[in-house]
Amino acid sequence: MRKYFIESANKLIELGEAALGLRRSTLAITNANIVNVYTGTINEGTILIYKDRVAGIVNGSFKAEKVFDGKGKYAIPGLMDAHMHIESTMLLPTELSKLLIPHGVTSIFADPHEIANVLGIRGVKLLLELASKSLIRVFIEVPSRVPTAPRLEDTGSLLGIDETLDLLSLDNSVSLGELNYQNVLGENKAFYLEKILLADSLGKIVNGHMAGVSPETLNALGSLGLLDDHETLNGAEAVERLKRGIAVMVREGSTERNLKDIIKDIIKIPDKRKVLMCTDDKHPKDILYEGHIDYNVRKAIELGMDPIEAIQTATINIAQHFGIDSYVGAIAPLRKADIVLIDSLEKLSISHVFFDGKHVFMDGKLLVELPKPKIPEWALKTIKISRELRSEDLVLKAPISEGSVKVRVMGVVEDQIVVKELSYWLSVKDGFILPDLENDVLHIAVVERHRGLKSVGKAFVKGFGLKKGAIASSVAHDHHNIVVVGVNAEEMYAAVKYLEKYGGGFVVVENRSLRAIVDLPFAGLLSLDTAEEVIDKLERANVEAKRLGCKLKSPFMQLEFITLPTVPELGLTNRGLVDSRNYKIIDPIIEYK
Structure with a gap:
């Protein structure tokens, strides 16, 4: 699995030269209070950006083509959603990105099993093509259960081993999507275990779906390679998963609202590296008026979580879980220049968003236009x-x-x-x-x-x-x-x-x-x-x-x-x-x- 997503050696050389001051950075964000999600500290400095990457953080002189004055605002990494379904927003990826960017969300980890159940691999690839023209970074959790319940339902398509291999081989694929205990412990377990081994051979993790399972079943699911769960309903369940090394995706969607019941116990745990934020399914009205992952972070802070820890659950924790923290999830050299400027850590009030090193949102307004995509008749x-x-x-x-x-x-x-x-x-x-x-x-x-x-x-x-x-x-x-x-x-x-x-x-x-x-x-x-x-x-x-x-x-x-x-x-x-x-x-x- 590619960790850096760098197009060429020349790109690396240019990035290194910009870091050393031998080449002008494309953009410098000055006077920023930079939230370091690795150390949990806040440091004043200037963020140097070369094209779409962070070249470095400096406190002295620098060379840059453009300078943006951060005016003392806090700079945090672009927020991420660890597990969601684009289809639940009912929006094309381009429209979804226009909705998410004002909330500081620059990356989503999406399981497109809805579109796969209707249109199969052809539909998934069409969705990815549309996503590539949006203002958000879309990582794919490859649908593992299409259909979700064989013998119990009829769907429009099937993703077998060959289709799964095809999708897992894509650069922006990071995992095999959610599997439940019926899949990996039921009579068809050999089929799903083959997919797990396939994902592992390609360096991709496996997501879980562990609704209502016993501690013994949690042990079994962890043993079979399922590394996270977004079906956790309360703090007690969260602690049981964390004790077994199973990451907890704290879900706050339109109908599945579990954050309040989980956070009250999570804040007592000293190490929160395996606590991640997700929405799973959220309707556009709720995103517009309530928020998206920014709402999760804000709510967690209101409930007593340390602001930097809350930000970590929506940035570096997610990137590290999926093994791509050298690419996204932090404001640090080499990482994508997805940066959000906020006025208050506690309120997470978003004033500016940079995506791929470009200034795309300022004070309530999108700064770019996206053309309306054409959808094929089929x-x-x-x-x-x-x-x-x-x-x-x-x-x-x-x-x-x-x-x-x-x-x-x-x-x-x-x-x-x-x-x-x-x-x-x-x-x-x-x-x-x-x-x-x-x-x-x-x-x-x-x-x-x-x-x-x-x-x-x-x-x-x-x-x-x-x-x-x-x-x-x-x-x-x-x-x-x-x-x-x-x-x-x-x-x-x-x-x-x-x-x-x-x-x-x-x-x-x-x-x-x-x-x-x-x-x-x-x-x-x-x-x-x-x-x-x-x-x-x-x-x-x-x-x-x-x-x-x-x-x-x-x-x-x-x-x-x-x-x-x-x-x-x-x-x-x-x-x-x-x-x-x-x-x-x-x-x-x-x-x-």
Whole structure:
């Protein structure tokens, strides 16, 4: 694995000459209070930049083509997100970078398994091509589980050993993406262990997904080479992972908000080298108004973490974990000149951002423009619904024509991706099980959309609160079939057909009429709009969902995660209701009378 990413020997020679003062630096940032993430200290000085690299830090004379006066501001390395999914922002990489740069985020470590599940390796490489034209540095955690749950779901593609090798061989690939205990300890473990060995042979680490596992299972996962976890929910779990050398990615996304519960115990630990910051999944509105990794760092400081330690968790700790700290993660010679100037360490108020040695953000304004990329037609037509699908296919039938049935119900936990297993008695009429709107028990279905199969998983869900209509999404982790929740079959069917018409996204339907849409035509996952346009559309969709009775803060984020077949206790795919603890399809009907 390349550590320096230097294009040529001449580039190294020129960088060395700039460091010695034998060649003019491209830019000098003077009068800066430089946060040294290696020593944990703050030092006054001038940062010398040659093209896209830091040439050195000096206190005396220097030669530079341009000089920028830091005016005593603190200089910190560009912030990083240790684990995220670009697709969860619904934005193309160029638009995402415009949103992240004002928050001081210059590097993200992205697992593109969403796009891979729909478009395979071709889609992943297209996403990388688009990312190369953005204002952020994108490192790839190569998707390891496409599909995530073989035998339990149908997806649009498969990443096997050959495809994994292809992606792991890319320079900006840093790891094999998240693996869980079902993968590496289940009946198909040989397939995934081969991928682990492949990653190790190429000098890449392996990411973990360790939701709800016992200490004994943690030992096993660590022994098999899984080196981190972003599913840690509290401080006790964090400590158990850290004691075993498993890095903890402290997650604060739109629905998965674990930072507060983790940090209170983390701040007591003297050595925080294996504490990293991540968002996993965060919607653009939350990024715009709340922040991204800067929010994580700011929140950690508010909760008592030392400011420099908090900054380390979002910079050098991440770079060292992935083995690229000679390239990014610090303001030091050879490293990329990704530098953020802030007015206050505690408030992390960002005034200037330099990316690749270029001044790209100042006092609330982007200083560069990015052209709108063109997306090939093959990536825009991915919603294929069976012509045989009928409205009645979206709701559960009973083994009796009249009476009552006891059913398993998926219980939503707000701000979390876990789903509780509940049970309710529901009425049966004409052979169909009826929802119970008074107790907020609604129909939910997942419709296969990749190959036009007439394959529908059906169940009941509690927590959305709809009193009328339906909401639906073509974003449904990780299989990304269509998931729809509604009060009756007709409303649900209308929602599915609108997604088919517009190529994917989020829809709100009432009286079979479209009330709101966030169109996501790129693989049914990403928008072609600006961040502001996506935020406006999503806000309208949320308002319309709430008008139908929904009480959730982020109804569509909750909707897209309820389908996960790998997070306790229940998931839903096009093949049926999944017991994610035992990794099997189960009958939603328990008994009847």
